[in-house]
Amino acid sequence: MEKEITIYDIAKDLGVSPTTVSRALNNHPAVKEKTKMRIFEAALKMGYQSNVFAANLRSKKTHNIGVIVPRLNSSFQSSVIAGMEKVATDAGFNLIISQSLESYDKEIANVHTMFNSRVDGLLVSLAANTEKIDHFKPFMKKGTPVLFFDRIAECEDCTGVTIDNIQAAYKATNHLIEQGCKKIVHVLGNIKINVYADRLKGYKYALLDKGLAFEDALVIYSDLNEEAGEAIVKKIMALKPLPDGLFVSNDACAASCIRHLKLEGIKIPEDIAVVGFNNDVISRLIEPNITTVNYPGFEMGEVAMKNLINHLEGQTIGILTNTNKITLRSELIIRDSSKRKKEQ
Amino acid sequence: MEKEITIYDIAKDLGVSPTTVSRALNNHPAVKEKTKMRIFEAALKMGYQSNVFAANLRSKKTHNIGVIVPRLNSSFQSSVIAGMEKVATDAGFNLIISQSLESYDKEIANVHTMFNSRVDGLLVSLAANTEKIDHFKPFMKKGTPVLFFDRIAECEDCTGVTIDNIQAAYKATNHLIEQGCKKIVHVLGNIKINVYADRLKGYKYALLDKGLAFEDALVIYSDLNEEAGEAIVKKIMALKPLPDGLFVSNDACAASCIRHLKLEGIKIPEDIAVVGFNNDVISRLIEPNITTVNYPGFEMGEVAMKNLINHLEGQTIGILTNTNKITLRSELIIRDSSKRKKEQ
DNA sequence: AAATTTAATACAACCGATTTCATATTTTTA
DNA sequence: TAAAAATATGAAATCGGTTGTATTAAATTT
Known part of the structure; x- marks a missing residue:
């Protein structure tokens, strides 16, 4: 219930402008190192917490990435998500996760929610009975990247990560x-x-x-x-x-x-x-x-997320648009249920 | 890349004020039914999409609820999350999910992220080696409800949902x-x-x-x-x-x-x-x-989320603050691994 | 029909950070 | 030392809804 500290409070306190505070906090090169330090210290001391919404509103970036999977309680899917989470967290992105429960209708609803939450990108493993992928069109239209993994769509301009x-x-x-x-x-x-x-x-x-x-x-x-x-x-x-x-x-x-x-x-x-x-x-x-x-679930999650983020950060312009399939290695693990010959 | 449709566009189009458009879209009672209809239609036709950030910025509500679990790939935990998701989605809330991987440090980091994302409420199942719960204090201080489930904290002013x-x-x-x-x-x-x-x-x-x-x-x-x-x-x-x-x-x-x-x-x-x-x-x-x-994982998720949301919507003021434990029923299912006597 | 109450709509400030463009300050060059 | 260039900072507009208060229109009462 206490009043929130804003960049204006810091600015007033230090006798600088909000602009400078904003730049300093974003590590903008045009702010003197000494000023930055003063601002950092003041922010810390005053318990400043950035308001994501004001930032998002202006910058039109959310730093949220949507993930839609058929089911969360699959050991494979949750490994994938664990991999995604690791990469996303390291890069300063949040994960908004939802499950389609293999239902096409719920998938549509989820995609809708993700769209309204204005995620910066979407990672999807399709539901069992999803045949059309029209529900992703709003994303395509808006230019928000959609990347499929594991259960990918057969579609010319879609990128997917799978195994062979x-x-x-x-x-x-x-x-x-x-x-x-x-x-x-x-x-x-x-x-x-x-x-x-x-x-x-x-x-x-x-x-x-x-x-x-x-x-x-x-x-x-x-x-x-x-x-x-x-x-x-x-x-x-x-x-x-x-x-x-x-x-x-x-x-x-x-x-x-x-x-x-x-x-x-x-x-x-x-x-x-x-x-x-x-x-x-x-x-x-x-x-x-x-x-x-x-x-390789964990790895698949890492690769998918890394590609998405690289694309968002413009580091590899074109990679995602030119590549339309990334294939990961898989291996056969031989155990007793099939082992008949000893010389294996 | 096309320009976004805002309530101002709708307002101009219909010759009403943005205020009325905003109220109509939020189903405010002070707008005539006929006007609402006109606005709804126009919004639909023009492809209006509400900007959550502008709304959040002003209303200071995110409609996001944070969930932190030890691991996502546990059939129990994912059932819980499924239950939470159902209730949350029906009530118009999003879920931001992260896992602590049983690490106290990662839990702290997750709580931090949740705080910065300004979730309206937090649902937590604690990591194995979490002993102190000081990292939730910023939430308490701010008045954001934190509710524990399954792995609950022994703490006077914490609410928890568990089985006996x-x-x-x-x-x-x-x-x-x-x-x-x-x-x-x-x-x-x-x-x-x-x-x-x-x-x-x-x-x-x-x-x-x-x-x-x-x-x-x-x-x-x-x-x-x-x-x-x-x-x-x-x-x-x-x-x-x-x-x-x-x-x-x-x-x-x-x-x-x-x-x-x-x-x-x-x-x-x-x-x-x-x-x-x-x-x-x-x-x-x-x-x-x-x-x-x-x-009863699914049920536990439902109950926890329902309580949190009720509290957020002020429907049951005090329930969460007075109750500090909700206990769900569990049952023993007898199968072959223990069945010695036939008269069972 | 005039006065009063109620319903419907509008105005304008506001939320808090970002960003463009202008300005002040310092440094470098002539 | 004056002029040009580079560096650092600031003013103000902006993002797009929300909300308290004012205003107008409609309904009700006298």
């Missing part, structure tokens, strides 16, 4: 083939999402290269949550003959599948070898440990 | 005793955190009530992460005779313990019955399913 999902899925599938699998089931999410579409491609390419036939019946669509295993396993058990490999596009779901396969008396990896995706905590806790693709 | 950890731990321990356990190990986190201190109490009280002796050797301190199981199990295996019950203050860690116990040839629940805490996804995926305490 095709390659990762190729490696995963190939690994199963090398372990002797001849009939591999692939479980994936909504094919509208680039991530799953690409992994399906990688799976197909690997089969093709090794001379195995692709069958529609071996592709199972699922929402990949931790309860999905039961339904998936039911479908698997209906296949004759039984498959001997399983590539699931998500560790939590892979874990659920393993659980239900074991309940059916299937031995992992002897009867069916399993590979997951994401390197979630759960992949290390479940019995057997799940072979999985390590997804 | 003593009772929850009592029930969990009691359940193990009822399953025939005579020697129960309790694994918990930093005792400075109220959550763990209270659970330890509940554990002790249950032992006491059932005439079992409390032994310091049966209490194991850990950081409760998913790798901690190995070290914990090593300690457990060193106990002679082996314990027959295990109460772990966190599901991920309980899962890790179960994994390593099984590697040692221990049968769950026959040799050692296990109870976890939180009802994390993992408790339902691990073999056997983990008996656990359901922690």
Whole structure:
């Protein structure tokens, strides 16, 4: 309730103008070093706190960056956010975070809120059923950069940060083939999402290269949550003959599948070898440990944020507009759920 | 880059004053319904977007609420945040989220940032090694409400939302005793955190009530992460005779313990019955399913946010200042990891 | 119909920092 | 030492809403 200290108070106190105080506090070169010092000290002593809103109002910059993810409670997504937060905080930016909960409508609402909050930039991982990206148009129109990560949009003038999902899925599938699998089931999410579409491609390419036939019946669509295993396993058990490999596009779901396969008396990896995706905590806790693709979440967050901020600060004019895809390295981590041969 | 539409533009267009436009857009009762309609339509047609900063500058309200959690990638914490987000969004507030990563220093930095961002209120779950809460004083001094949840501060004039950890731990321990356990190990986190201190109490009280002796050797301190199981199990295996019950203050860690116990040839629940805490996804995926305490994260988020917002909107003046603890219900969910008797 | 009350709108100051342009001061050069 | 250049500081307009007070228009009462 006490009156706020403003640059005017400092100015009056020191007998200088508010202009000089403002410049000094922003470390403007046109203020004498000695004057700066006096102002810094006075500001500190008087308990001055800059009013962001006055600054934002005038400078039209908020130093806020919006982040929209499908869900916060995903170990992958929260690693990404942790990486983003680190870079943003170091650069003096705040993070405004919201989740779409995989809903297109909520995503639209979130984008709206972000627009009204006038974030300087937006980082987005798309919801499952987002097909159009018209809701980002106000940003494009205004010139506010929008950068997609992981779940990126197929759009000419959009920049995105991802891993090479095709390659990762190729490696995963190939690994199963090398372990002797001849009939591999692939479980994936909504094919509208680039991530799953690409992994399906990688799976197909690997089969093709090794001379195995692709069958529609071996592709199972699922929402990949931790309860999905039961339904998936039911479908698997209906296949004759039984498959001997399983590539699931998500560790939590892979874990659920393993659980239900074991309940059916299937031995992992002897009867069916399993590979997951994401390197979630759960992949290390479940019995057997799940072979999985390590997804560099933290790094992805860092890279995405760093690019956005560089662009905002005009350090790399054009990088974001010319590049339209940044691809990060991913790796297959081989664990017991797929390890059949000893010479691995 | 196009010029922004302001209330002045709308005012000029309709031949009214900016005041009226402002009031109409804020649904002020002193504006005729017909005029409001005209203004709304014009605003929509002209693509008007309110400038939050001008509004904030004058009204000294940001409609931003700060949230600081130890980690975002905890299924519990993210449920809490989901609950908060829902309530906040419905009430027209934004969420600014940051994580302390269990570091006191980072928490201080986060609180600082929140203060500078002039959030209208702050919701905090404390970092593990936070003992003093002096860093919140600027908020108190300014009259900005700070509300703790889950990891609350022991402080006279602080409000907090939690579950009854003593009772929850009592029930969990009691359940193990009822399953025939005579020697129960309790694994918990930093005792400075109220959550763990209270659970330890509940554990002790249950032992006491059932005439079992409390032994310091049966209490194991850990950081409760998913790798901690190995070290914990090593300690457990060193106990002679082996314990027959295990109460772990966190599901991920309980899962890790179960994994390593099984590697040692221990049968769950026959040799050692296990109870976890939180009802994390993992408790339902691990073999056997983990008996656990359901922690109403989403609800906790809702309740905390609702209280804060009510206070901000002056609807329940005094509720927050008079109440200094809100306790939510929790329940024990019994699953296979502890179920020895059939008549359960 | 005049007087009084109430409803609707307008004026103008204000929130606090930023920034353009002008001015004062100091330093360098001729 | 005067003139030119460089440096440091200040005055005032500006960003775009909000809000207390004044004013006008409409409704109600006498």
